Amino acid sequence: MPSTASYHIYPCGDHALTIELGDRIDLTTNRKVMALYSQLKASDIKGLQDIIPAYHSITLIYDTVFLKKQVSTTTVYEWVSKEVEKLLEKFKIVENQISRKITIPVCYDERVAPDILELSLAHKMTIADLIRIHCGIAYRVYMIGFLPGFAYMGSVDPSIASPRKASPRTIVPKGSVGIAGEQTGIYPFDSPGGWQLIGRTPLLLFDQTKPSPCLLEPGDEVQFYPITYEAFQNFSKA
Amino acid sequence: MSLRIIKNGLSDTFQDLGRYGFQHLGINPGGAMDGYAMKWANVLVGNNPDQAVLEMHFPAAEIGFETNTLIALTGGNLDATINEVPVPLLHPVIIAKGAVLKFRRQLKGARVYLAVAGGYQLDNWLDSDSTHIQVKAGGYKGRALRKNDQVLMHAMTQINALQIKSDHEVLPWFAGNISIEQDARIPFLMGAEYHYLDTISKQKMEKGAFAILPNSNRMGYRLKGDQLQMNPIHEMISSGVTRGTIQLLPDGQMIILMADHQTTGGYPRIGHITTTGIAKLAQMNAGEILFFKKTTLEKAEADLLLQETNLQQLRHACKFRLEAFFKN
Numbered sequence: 412m413p414s415t416a417s418y419h420i421y422p423c424g425d426h427a428l429t430i431e432l433g434d435r436i437d438l439t440t441n442r443k444v445m446a447l448y449s450q451l452k453a454s455d456i457k458g459l460q461d462i463i464p465a466y467h468s469i470t471l472i473y474d475t476v477f478l479k480k481q482v483s484t485t486t487v488y489e490w491v492s493k494e495v496e497k498l499l500e501k502f503k504i505v506e507n508q509i510s511r512k513i514t515i516p517v518c519y520d521e522r523v524a525p526d527i528l529e530l531s532l533a534h535k536m537t538i539a540d541l542i543r544i545h546c547g548i549a550y551r552v553y554m555i556g557f558l559p560g561f562a563y564m565g566s567v568d569p570s571i572a573s574p575r576k577a578s579p580r581t582i583v584p585k586g587s588v589g590i591a592g593e594q595t596g597i598y599p600f601d602s603p604g605g606w607q608l609i610g611r612t613p614l615l616l617f618d619q620t621k622p623s624p625c626l627l628e629p630g631d632e633v634q635f636y637p638i639t640y641e642a643f644q645n646f647s648k649a
Numbered sequence: 650m651s652l653r654i655i656k657n658g659l660s661d662t663f664q665d666l667g668r669y670g671f672q673h674l675g676i677n678p679g680g681a682m683d684g685y686a687m688k689w690a691n692v693l694v695g696n697n698p699d700q701a702v703l704e705m706h707f708p709a710a711e712i713g714f715e716t717n718t719l720i721a722l723t724g725g726n727l728d729a730t731i732n733e734v735p736v737p738l739l740h741p742v743i744i745a746k747g748a749v750l751k752f753r754r755q756l757k758g759a760r761v762y763l764a765v766a767g768g769y770q771l772d773n774w775l776d777s778d779s780t781h782i783q784v785k786a787g788g789y790k791g792r793a794l795r796k797n798d799q800v801l802m803h804a805m806t807q808i809n810a811l812q813i814k815s816d817h818e819v820l821p822w823f824a825g826n827i828s829i830e831q832d833a834r835i836p837f838l839m840g841a842e843y844h845y846l847d848t849i850s851k852q853k854m855e856k857g858a859f860a861i862l863p864n865s866n867r868m869g870y871r872l873k874g875d876q877l878q879m880n881p882i883h884e885m886i887s888s889g890v891t892r893g894t895i896q897l898l899p900d901g902q903m904i905i906l907m908a909d910h911q912t913t914g915g916y917p918r919i920g921h922i923t924t925t926g927i928a929k930l931a932q933m934n935a936g937e938i939l940f941f942k943k944t945t946l947e948k949a950e951a952d953l954l955l956q957e958t959n960l961q962q963l964r965h966a967c968k969f970r971l972e973a974f975f976k977n
Contacts, residue, residue, distance in 0.1 A: 421841050425949040427891045429841065436886060448673075460669035461678075463889030465913055470889025472672065475924065476957045479950055486946045495716060554887065555675040556913030559784055563887070573839030619774065619786045625674045 412587050418499055420492045426475045428492055430499075433467045436565065440467045441553050445630040446504045456494045457481070458508040464629045465554040466563075471495070510551070515597070517546075517588050517635045518643035523611035530573055530590070530607055542637050544568050545609065550595060552631040560599035560617040560625035564633055567595050579605035586611045588635070599625075613638075613646035650767070650802040652718070653779040654794045655749065656711040662866075663769060663788035664908075665701040668777035672889070672912040679779040679787075682760055682867060682908050682931035684924075685956060686724035688779065689824055690764035692964040693721035693741050697972045701771055701778035701788070703763040710794055712763075714744050717804060717813055719766035723824075725758025725932055731817040739824040741971070758932035767803035782909075822970050824963055833937075836926040836944040836952075837895060841969040842882065842917035846897075850877040854919070855941055859903065863935045867909040872939075876901030879917060887915035893922035905930065922948035925956055 419431040432438030432447065442529045448464040451471070460480070475487050482490040519527060520541045532543045540557035549565035557563075566572075572593045580603065583589075587598045589606025598604060599616035627633065638646070654661070664687065667680025681687035681704055688698035703710075707727050722729050722738050727738050731750050734896040737743055738761075744750065753760065771788055780788025789800060846854065859874035879898055890896070894906045896916035905922055906914075907930075920928060923944060933939060 422838065422921075422946060423840070423889075423891055423918070424838055424893050425923050425946060425953060427889070427921075429888055431888075434886075435884070461672040463672045463912055465888040466886050468886070468888040470891070472669065472889075472891055474952055475950060479954045479957075486950055487947055488950075554913055555673060556887065557675065557911055559674060559676045561675055617784070619784050624676070624775075624784075629673055 420495060420604060422488045422492075425488075426493075427470055427472045428488060429470045430495060431468045436466045436553065438551065438609065441551065442508060443504055443639075444469060445508060447502060448500070448629065450498055450502065451495075454494075454498055456498075458491070458492070465556070486556050508630070510630055511628070512549070512632045512634065513627065514634045514636060515614055515636040516642070516646065517610040517611040517612050518638050518640055519545075520640035520643070522640060523584075523587075523643065524609050526576075526589075526607040527609045530571070531608060533573070534571055536570070541571055544571050545595070546635045546637055547592075549632045549634045549642055552627050552629055552633060553594075555625065555627065558598070558600055558602055560627065562616075562627040562631070562633070563597055564595050566593040569593065573607045575605040576607060579603055583608065584611065586613065586616070588612060597627075610635075610637075611643065613643050650718070650804050651715045652711045652765075652800050652802065653715060654710050654735050654796055654798045654800070655713050657793070657795050657798075658709040658752075659706045661703060661705045661710045661794040662780040662782070662792075663701045663771055663778055664704045664780065665778045666699045667908065668775050668781070668787070671775055675912050676781075676784070677909055677912055678773065678892070679777075679781055679867075681762065681779075683724050683762070683928045683973055685928040686760070686932075687762050687764075688960055689739070689963065690721045690762040691741065692722040692724070692960065692967050693824060694764050694766040695968060696764060696766065697887055698960060700764070700768040703769070703794075705752070705761050705763065706759065707752065707755040709761060710751075712748060712750045712832065714748055714750070715799075716802070717746050718744050718802065720744055720750075721764050722761055723764075724760050724762045726756040727752035727758075727761045728754045728756050729761070734817070736817065736819060737823070741820040741822070741967070742812055743818045743820065745813045745816045755934075759934045760931060764804050767805035768946075770801040770803060796917040813914060820970075820974065822967075833933075834885050834940045834942040835930055836923045836942050836949065837920040838923060838944060838946060838949060840895060840918035840920045841878050842879070842885075842897070843919050845879045845882050846919060847880060847916060848876050850879070853877060855943055858938045858940060861933055861935050861937050861939065865935050867907055869907050869910060870905040870933075872903045872905070874902070877903070877919070882917060885912050889920070890914040890918065893924070893927045894918050895922065907931070923947070923952065925952045 583604035667678035785791035
């Protein structure tokens, strides 16, 4: 892995810019994203309102009016992108980035996993195999989006990768664990959704009363483990 | 200091400039759709421009005031009345205890903003008073207003001492009509995938008429017009998006992301509405027709700075007039 990154910066309207650090969804690219993300957070670039990491990119939202009065470049975009470039010149990818490790219990019982039977049949495996494979590796949170706290995690083993449902459900219950392509994710809220639902977690993915309301953050490492339907129900009561 | 909702409107929510610093967690910023009108409402009553105001659509709420209050209305013209007498937009107005503010019909624009001097007492969530409906947090109990809700306001000492002879008094200065421009053309900047549009589609985007569809809301405006075609894109990978981003959907139609937009998206970003353009767009209704006008970053930033300069001038003028008024 090279210690510096090749990149591409472009404006997203008059108050945002995007930095691309690769052209594919993979761990190497996302490691660069998370390294730059932490360096941007720790930087003293003024006027930044949001830093949004994604699979292969970071989008910065900035306060154009505030910066316009402070900087002398032709455009505010020019100033912010130069600041980012300065950071990228010194940019070092930490080889052993430490991710938070989070374990999440999932009930794969058909009563809360409406698509698991169909999926196991489509993949010509038993439900037990599918559960074993889904719990077999830790997943990386590549990005959070779609809903507050909805983590796009990857990548699932190709043997259980599945296309989205042809017609999305109007209501997916909160806590549902799904697969879409090689991604896996958990719905933090009741919401419409098209992912194949293979289980449900009793954990709260989103708690608005907490100062940090989301259980998962970009860059986290997530390990699922199976629990019984009884454990799921008791967990919810506890 | 309080007001009471006698009858709720379609969707009356408190909004400030938005909730920033949490988009990496998928928490969208929200905030007033027409941020410019929101700021003007505040400065007219002597508030800081970024304080939360009540954003209403048509039909809007019927509001009873339980204390003498200095208010201002900006944004869309929904034919506001106080005890059945029409009151103008963009003026500070003193409304007496017991008087009722109503909105009779939709004359122009889509959203009206109500600011009260001193501001509202709201539930702050993650550094913002904006209502986040999905999370049920911020604003008034994290939801749209309902009949009989009582909303508390921060005390404004001068107004309590003020003698009001009738049920309301329109103060004799105003802000000029800034909120709604006649020009329906909406300025946009090219997006990262603009160059994938074929030549004819680029022309269609700038020459064509696009209707705002009925399923447009605070999340996004869906448009209907000539289909736009793209040359194949190797691979679209989801990335951060922002307010004003114009995405091209697989059916060749556009969606413009508004205040309650998702924080990431994977559709081609063919353009971005400028910040001043978003305020203009926020006052357009479903069924209206819009045209796009390509602009430059330099122009977009200059327009934004001009708006800000106007706002600061108004702010100083209003402070001066209000102080003089309360001295007498």
